[in-house]
Amino acid sequence: MFSDRLRVLKMIVIAGLIVVLGWWAHRSVRDPVWVDYLARPEKYHGRTVTVAREARIVSVDSTRLVVTQPEGNIELLVPPGFELPSLPPGRDVSALAVFDRDGFFTLEAISASPFRKWKIVVSLLTALAVVLFLFFSIRVGKGGLALKE
Amino acid sequence: MPDLATHLATAYLAGRFVKLRRLAAVFYLGVLLPDLVSRPIHIVFPSTFWMAQSFHSPVVVFLFCWLIxxxxxxxxRRPVFLALGAGSLLHFLFDLTQRHLVAGYLWFFPFSLERYSIGWIKPDDYVRWLPLTLLVTVSVFLAGRLMTGKGGLKPGMERRAGGSLPGGRPRSEQV
Known part of the structure; x- marks a missing residue:
């Protein structure tokens, strides 16, 4: 597993396997998204759609919420009595909405991510710090990388 | 996911219980690895969500550890692989605690596409608690330095401050 025997071939095969698994997941695993619901309204009537993965609020009021998605902007109706938290435009949210065959989505649940930008900045700085630590902990030598004593 | 600083803090605290020594850097790389190989893809290409999710799974991260x-x-190679793997495992265990609006992570990809999560803590809460996490981590670091004597003056420096020669001999010994 770790010997020098066929080392380069092992590296190529592992890298290839990673690419194949990622590609397979990308091609074969696909939840229907809201545009699929609109394309086949009878099939998806009453089903819950996930409006997640860091959707950004475009506009919001007490009756409707518009958020961005990779396929375009989606409008979610806020049902009467739904307690919508204070969410300014630009805020990242995840949401669940129920689809109606008439072509509208009604908000069912929502979760805000007010610290997402901070999370990205802090994570980038941390990654940079670890890369620097690695740079000072590893040297290039005969037979590959080597940890410094 | 919790932010990477929180992941790194858990790695540092966990690393206090084992002697990482020169493997510390690769252990810290391991604890960031599942996010490093998946999040940038998702951020740059949002439509590749499932590819990114598959890279954030134990089997694929195992392959990454082996490749690195x-x-x-x-x-x-073996100690590096074990350090990377241990770090990655710590990352996955910490991610398991998260509460998502929808599902969790692909723990058994490619054998199963079911997603799992215990659902205790909202991802944003980790950022909210980050100052406290860092305070605890820095306190443990400083306490460790003081207990091992690395935080204060070295014995030679103390003597020099009291009037010794650069070589460490007291002035009275000067010929």
């Missing part, structure tokens, strides 16, 4: 270890010298 093969770049090292033959005698260091």
């Amino acid at each position: 270890s093969l770049f090292f010298r033959a005698d260091q």
